[in-house]
Amino acid sequence: MPLTDLFNKVNTQDRFFLSLFLADKVLQAGLWTVDHNQVELLETSASFQYETPEGAINQADVAFQELGPDSEQAKKIVFGFEPSWIDKTGVHTNRKAFLKKLTTDLNLEPVGFVSLTESILQQLLVQDVLLSAVVLVIHDQTMFGSLIKAGKVLAQISVSRTEKIITDTQAILTQLTKQAGAANHYLPAELLLVSALGASTELTTQQQELQNYAWAAEFSFVETPKIELLPSEFAIEAITHQGGLAVAKARGLVTAVSQVKAQDFDQLVDQPETSLPTLTSDALSSDLASDTVVTASSFGVVLPAISATTLASAPTVDPDFVPISSSSQPTADSFVAFAHSHHPIVIKKIILIGAFAGLLTVILAGLIALWLLFSVSIQVQLATGLVAKEVKITLDPKISASDPDNLILKAELTQVQVQGSDTAATTGVKLVGEKAAGIIKIFNKTTASKTFAKNTELTAGSIKFVIQDDVSVASASVTSSVDSEVRDYGEAEAKVMAIDIGAEANLTKDTALKIANFDQGTYAALVKDGLAGGSSREVRVVALGDKQKLLKTLTETLTQKAAAEFKTQSSNGTFVIPTGKILQSTSQFDGDVGKEAEVLNLDLTAQFEGLQYNHDDLAPLIVKILGTEVPEGFKLSDQDPQILSAPESSAQSSASTKVVLSANISAQTEPNFEPSQLQQQLVNLPLNQAETLLKTFSGLKQSQIQFLPGLARWLVGRMPNQTAKIIVTVVKP
Structure with a gap:
């Protein structure tokens, strides 16, 4: 029955509705209404974690309280489930009892549900009808991927999650590219990340990991993809808008029609489990791109045709009521015929026997179909080991191919340029200051005039001075008398300056000075008024050792960089290791040796040489090195080996560099496991024996059995009788 057939008969005065997103460990609630022909999300709660069904009911109650007082008026609710909660017929069997208890305990009236992943895709396409992106939806145990180009969904895939977001995304992109086919080989340059786990700082870290990975080098993106993390509220928004629009249309509150199917909650909760068919990318693409109007299915049981008067006074439909097809209801003619029958009791017995026989036939047919069609999915994790060995590997860029027997690996030269700056305190010491200067008087005691040239040296003990300019001194004059002779010395003044700095050259008035090597009896000098201005002090200056030490330190830093x-x-x-060789460097200090400075700065740019080698070239060496270390019954895993190495020596030449590595090589081992051998031994085994076999089977660490459908575990209780129906999948730890 369409939604409109049911909701047109109920109270249309409801103003507020609830929405609830449910996943295995998280839930979030919303409060919404219809305004101006559109669904309007009024409030959203925080995301709540839970561990048990009782905990989920308690957390849901808290979530509804966060929505404010208007939520107390709302009873009708739309659910949003992650895909693992839904199968082909609706809600998965093992979820029905819990959902029934939740709606009963919280006094809610369920009106339908939507799939989270479909709602997210539809909401994105409503926001951008020409969207081109890869959509990644993260669930607790799985990760869903969808490829959308120009508003059409071309492919979708779901994978089991590992601890590494990069690994999960690689698996999804590989499958999406394969499903999309050669015509859609190139991927759009946008990855939209949506979480079904609520707000988490881990999501930001995962977004950064995805942003830093070189996707364009591994997959055919049209350009480097942008990684966008959608808000944590996007899941509840998508569920509310897409599920709410279908409900609002059915109630006649809007004229628009949702393109998301809101499934019949009560009818589907009470139906048996059926395997969920795989939706092909072509089917989903055409469904989302189609202009066909899609209405929601009935949110109650299927009812027989009755008058408006009868329905208006009818009680609320019991969600536990088993759906009955309208075609099975007795018609008015049949009631008339029974009323005129001569044997009403016999007729009633015949009807009961026929109904019982029909029911028994249906049950028997269902059991036979279950026996013929059920399958088992077994996920196994292999018991891995680790082997390691210390070896010396020579990397040689001059050879054309690797030599595994002699552990010589082909390599190619590469280089990288790095730069940096550093400072260091100076250690040199230097004496600086001013020279003393002043005026002296020079005396000429000879009878001939004398000129003293500039820079003529004078001394006062050990202190030396020089004349600043040429100076001429007149000769001495002699006046004689009968009994005496008077000699007047020639005299001149001159500017002098000390040769060395220091206060010891500050001489007082009338201090005697010796002129060059002249005898004091011929020429003499005295300080006129005093010599002053001399001073000295010690300062820090750049030493040669400072420059050498700073250059060495910064070179080591750039080597690490x-x-x-x-x-x-x-x-x-591809792997790259340094050879330790500097091809070219440019250094610039901010001070020369002897310059007064407290610190010395250095800017250094250097080109370093490296050797590059490939995993494909390394693989034969790994097999050669570790092959003898692998235990019997095991083989080397396809995971990249771990190599801890350091250059031992290098022989540099103008053309190439050969490097010898001291390396510790380790790799994972895994058993030589063949799924077909396990399948053959599991055929037709009782469940308990199958579980014992999996625990003791050589090479298996752990395993998990899943019956499809789940009801077969209890009704059949053994493995299928055909190997094709036993699907064994190896999952990575």
């Missing part, structure tokens, strides 16, 4: 840069280039099967 270059090694880190080489490490970032090691990806996608």
Whole structure:
């Protein structure tokens, strides 16, 4: 029955409705209404974690209380489930009792549900009808991926989650590319990340990991993809808008029609489990792109045709009522015929016997179909080991191919340029200051005039001075008398300056000075008024050792920086290690030796050499090195080996560099496991024996059995009788 057939008969004065997103460990609630022909989300609660069904009911109650006082007026609710809660017929069998208890305990009236992943896709397409993106929806145990181009869904896939978001995304992109086919080989340059786990700081970290990965180098993106993390409320918004629009249309509150199917809650909760068929990408693409109007299915049981008067006074439909097809209801003619029958008791017995026989036939047919069609999915995790060995590997860029027998690996030269700056305190000491200067008087005691040239040296003990300019001194004059002779010395003044700095050259008035090597009896000098201005002090200056030490320290720092840069280039099967050789460097100090400075600054740019080698070239060496270490019955895993190495020596030449690595190589081992052998031994085994076999089967660490459908576990209780129906999947730890 369409929604409109049911809701047109109920109270249309409801103003507020509830929505609830339910996943295995998280839930979130919303309060919504219809305004101006549109669904309006009024409030959303926080995301709540839970562990048990009782905990989920308690947390749901808290979530509804967060929605405010208007939520107390709302009873009708739309659910949103993650895909694992839904199968082909509706709500999965093992969820029905819990949902029934939740709606009963919280006095809710369920009106339908939507699939989270379909709601998210539809909501994105409503927001952008020409959307081109890869949509990744993260659930607790699985991760869902969808490829959308120009508003059409071309492919979708679901994978089991691992601990690494990069690994999960690689698996999804690989399958999406394969499903989309050659015509849609290129991927759109946008990855939309949606969480079904509520708000979490882990999501931001995962977004950064995805942003840092070189996707364009591994997959055919039209350009480097942008990683966008949609808000944590997007899941409840999508559920509310898409499920709410279908409900509102059915109630006649809007004229628009939702393109998301809101499934019949009560009818589907009470139906038996059926396997969920795989929706192909072509089917989903055409369904979302179609202009066909899709209405929601009935949210109650299927009712026989009755008058409006009868329905208006009818009690609320009991969700536990088993759906009955309208075609099975007795017609008015049949009641008339029974009323005129001569044997009403016999007729009633015949009807009861026929109904019982029909029911028994249906049950028997169902059991036979279950026996013939059920299958088992077994996920196994292999018991891995680790082997390691210390070896010396030579990397040689001059050879054309690797030599596994002699542990010589082909390599290619590469280089990286790094730069940096550093400072260090200076250690040199220097004496600086001013020279003393002043005026002296020079005396000429000879009878001839004398000129003293500039820079003529004078001394006062050990202190030396020089004349600043040429100076001429007149000769001495002699006046004689009968009994005496008077000699007047020639005299001149001159500017002098001390040769060395220091206060010891500050001489007082009339201090005697010796002129060059002249005898004091010929020429003499005295300080006129005093020599002043001399001073000295010790300062820090740049020493040669300061420059050498700073250059060495910064070179070591840049060497480590270059090694880190080489490490970032090691990806996608390519490895790069430094040789330790500097091809070219440019250094610039901010001070020369002897310059007064407290610190010395250095800017250094250097090109470092590295050797690059590939995993494909390394694999034969790994097999050669570790092959003898692998235990019997095991083989080397396809995971990349771990190599801890350091250059031992290098022989540099103008053309190439050969490096010998001291390496510790380790790799994972896994058993030589063949699923077909396990399948053959499991055929037709009782469940308990199958579980025992899986626990003791060589090479298996752990396993999990899942019956499809789940009801077969209890009704059949043994493995299928055909190997094709026993699906064994190896999952990585």
